Amino acid sequence: MSGKGPNSGKSAVEAHYSAHPYPKADAIDTMALRREELNTLAGRWSQPIPRDARILVAGCGTREALSWALCFPQAQVYGCDLSSTSLAIGRSLIEQLGVTNVRLEQRDLLTLDDEDGLFDVVSSWGVLHHLPDPLQGLRTIRARLRPGGVMHLMLYSRRNRYYIRDFQELVRKLAAPGGGDAGAKMATAKGLTLGTGWKDSRLARFSEYVRGQHDNDPPHWADSFVHPQETDYDLPGLFELLEAGGARFLAWNKPWTWVVRPRFKDPKLAAAYSALDQLEQWEVADRMMMPVFDLLAGLASDPPAERPWMGDDDALLDSVLARTDGEQIILQGNIDRGQRKPLKTLIVDRVKGRKDAVELHTLARFTLVRPRVVATLIKHVDGERTLRAACEAACASHRVPFDGPTRQELVSTARQLIHPYGALLVRAPGP
Numbered sequence: 001m002s003g004k005g006p007n008s009g010k011s012a013v014e015a016h017y018s019a020h021p022y023p024k025a026d027a028i029d030t031m032a033l034r035r036e037e038l039n040t041l042a043g044r045w046s047q048p049i050p051r052d053a054r055i056l057v058a059g060c061g062t063r064e065a066l067s068w069a070l071c072f073p074q075a076q077v078y079g080c081d082l083s084s085t086s087l088a089i090g091r092s093l094i095e096q097l098g099v100t101n102v103r104l105e106q107r108d109l110l111t112l113d114d115e116d117g118l119f120d121v122v123s124s125w126g127v128l129h130h131l132p133d134p135l136q137g138l139r140t141i142r143a144r145l146r147p148g149g150v151m152h153l154m155l156y157s158r159r160n161r162y163y164i165r166d167f168q169e170l171v172r173k174l175a176a177p178g179g180g181d182a183g184a185k186m187a188t189a190k191g192l193t194l195g196t197g198w199k200d201s202r203l204a205r206f207s208e209y210v211r212g213q214h215d216n217d218p219p220h221w222a223d224s225f226v227h228p229q230e231t232d233y234d235l236p237g238l239f240e241l242l243e244a245g246g247a248r249f250l251a252w253n254k255p256w257t258w259v260v261r262p263r264f265k266d267p268k269l270a271a272a273y274s275a276l277d278q279l280e281q282w283e284v285a286d287r288m289m290m291p292v293f294d295l296l297a298g299l300a301s302d303p304p305a306e307r308p309w310m311g312d313d314d315a316l317l318d319s320v321l322a323r324t325d326g327e328q329i330i331l332q333g334n335i336d337r338g339q340r341k342p343l344k345t346l347i348v349d350r351v352k353g354r355k356d357a358v359e360l361h362t363l364a365r366f367t368l369v370r371p372r373v374v375a376t377l378i379k380h381v382d383g384e385r386t387l388r389a390a391c392e393a394a395c396a397s398h399r400v401p402f403d404g405p406t407r408q409e410l411v412s413t414a415r416q417l418i419h420p421y422g423a424l425l426v427r428a429p430g431p
């Protein structure tokens, strides 16, 4: 572990997020809800989230608790965070959307205890690594998870953060003569990332990205360059943390970022990769792709998950096997990682009194579109049928050839159906 700042402690983190509420959420239609992740989660839960789940979002920031509440409308969501400004933004979004199944509180997650009861889902995304002692944080939230429940965690990967961590150290060093307070660090970081005298610097490689981040997403920029406290992990360190915290790794939340086999075009390289054990394969992905550690974990005391880690296609098939609770399904737009378009979230509502139609609208509401294929697919994926049956039925309705029974064909049919809309279905919990 590395990267702790000298100004460590809860108050510095609280001050940071009060000055830079995260994530940026000043307008409803900029909300990029984490459907894609939730979607993957839903497919790989060993015990599905109950309809009336209790969901804890520890370190909810501006909108994460709201995302869960929208995705699971019959759940009770409780979000806590240190930052009053983040919570104020969250409350205003909740009010604008008229969401009633979420409660927010300004609170240190380390104070969670038995009086809070147990939760079916505990999410702490991008939070524990900002605590002075992440292990203490993990143990505290793990103690709130019911047996069979699932934690959704994101922790910084050392490789992913390497240049940022270096840069933060530089900022601290150069800001120190001016007192090293948040204002001095901000000025120093701006001078170094946005100043014009650095066109040939190491950061110049990232300059367009950094500049864009600063202009379009200031909280993200601040998280990168002036955060007062963070810890990062390599893969062995991550698994040590989970074990010490009494947690069992279940799966990567975005499994496709951890599967690099299809990228090895040379058969010898592919064979060498395939001969590695699972951790070694992940080490390859960690070096090549540097994903953040976005994962699902259960209690170490739970029996091993029924479903071991699955490959890309399995995750896709599982994800697409959606069911609805009869009220609302959410689609996340533009998940195709090849297209770098802004995310757009669509909510799909059943139309009262009509079994054969759905309405799609954005969070800004009432932009009504009715893409027929998606609507048909939704109609067919009712939680009772298999993906195969749903695809067959949807293909038949739209005269798209459905090539037959092999798994690969099923995968490609699912992709064909889904990609035109850049959308995946999110499974809401059934009874």
Ligand SMILES: C[S@@+](CC[C@H](N)C(=O)[O-])C[C@H]1O[C@@H](n2cnc3c(N)ncnc32)[C@H](O)[C@@H]1O
Residues within 6 Å of the ligand: 010, 013, 014, 017, 022, 023, 058, 059, 060, 061, 062, 063, 064, 080, 081, 082, 083, 086, 107, 108, 109, 110, 124, 125, 126, 127, 130, 131, 223
């Ligand atoms: C990077 S943001 C992530 C927000 C949210 N989880 C998301 O993914 O959108 C980290 C959040 O953790 C909160 N936080 C950090 N330490 C905390 C603590 N000890 N108790 C509660 N919240 C904390 C911060 O205030 C901040 O809002």
